[in-house]
Amino acid sequence: MTENNNIERCEVTAIHEDVVEAVRETMPPEEKLFSLAEFFKVFGDTTRIRILYALFQSDMCVCDIAYLLGMSQSAISHQLRVLKQAKLVKFRKEGRVVYYSLDDDHIKSIFDQGYQHISERDTD
Amino acid sequence: MTENNNIERCEVTAIHEDVVEAVRETMPPEEKLFSLAEFFKVFGDTTRIRILYALFQSDMCVCDIAYLLGMSQSAISHQLRVLKQAKLVKFRKEGRVVYYSLDDDHIKSIFDQGYQHISERDTD
DNA sequence: ACAATATATGAATACTTGTTCATATGTTCA
DNA sequence: TGAACATATGAACAAGTATTCATATATTGT
Structure with missing residues (x-):
């Protein structure tokens, strides 16, 4: 019973x-x-997080992103491919320069909520 | 100029x-x-995602989670430790049984937004 | 105290992943 | 056409990670 x-x-x-x-x-x-x-x-990688935060602010070419983050062009290019496949970024070509930009509206608010979580957590 | x-x-x-x-x-x-x-x-692991979705619905003990997901007790226990360290779940002990439950309010809405993203993406 | 049982955990293993290195592709300019 | 350059990409390597296996810990009931 x-x-x-x-x-x-x-x-x-x-x-x-x-x-x-x-x-x-x-x-x-x-x-x-x-x-x-x-x-x-x-989102579980610092490099990709940093790239996305950069793109929140402005479209950027591969070279500029590499310079900003102090990383090799190759490393950035590989990670941009991951972001592209996840449909999080899109790109446009101008001559030999490729400009990447965000291709998703949810990212920012998802990041904001994650940010909020770690902030609350770290003040306990 | x-x-x-x-x-x-x-x-x-x-x-x-x-x-x-x-x-x-x-x-x-x-x-x-x-x-x-x-x-x-x-969140980048299917097992942990599945555990969290289960806990959205009800508090559960380790054994039940393992049974639900068709995985070993050890594997679940290891993953619960990760979730515990991230302060995403908490637990209470009743005798030798340990019940886990959610310890965060943001998870559900973060998941919902992720869900929305992949749904939109997959219909393009 | 002892057997049964629920959970936790350390070590080992197989698999995944991020970066580097070398090189390929494609564009511009002379 | 050829040199310079921005980006992409495959292979190799190192570092990280999820699961299993064996075992430890802790609790219950007899």
Whole structure:
């Protein structure tokens, strides 16, 4: 009558099977969760974060970004490719110079909320 | 008179030094950018994303989470430690069972925005 | 005190990832 | 056409990370 018969050994079975099944119902599809992790993975690198913050302010060419961040042109170019594939930045070519700019409206507010989190956390 | 004297060779110097210096002024401190990357890194893994989505719905013990996600108790325990260190989850002990729950208000809305981004992106 | 069990953790391993180095591509200017 | 230059890219390497395995810790019930 109480919460019996769910209980077996852990490792294999759940302790509260009712809770587990209820939660399972609400889980988004695996594929969406995977995409979401992929999306956030892009923000999990200081170089890419710095590039995006720079682009908040102004469109910039590869060379300028490299100079600003004190990094090699190659390193920046590789990271811009990651950002491009994630559709976070777009680019336009002017002669041999390529200007990158933001291609997403959510980034800033996502960053702001992250910023808020770490600020609150660090004052505890 | 035009945009001269900024221009030297890339790799070493910037093409638009004025732009670079203007952007440099607005960059948040390195330490903050680093923390931000650390913060998002936590979301860059499917297992942790899945754990957090589960906890959106209900507090859960380690064993139930492992069962729900079809993973080992050890793997879940390791990941919960990461989430704990990031102050994203908290826990309470009841006997030998440890219940984890969310410890942050921003997570859901950050996830929602990420979700929105990938949805928009995938319909282009 | 002892067996059973829920969780935590250190070490090892396989995999991923960021940067560098060398080089390729494509554009401009003489 | 050729030299200079901005950017892109593949391969290699180093550093980081997620999971497993074995085991430790702590709690419960007998």
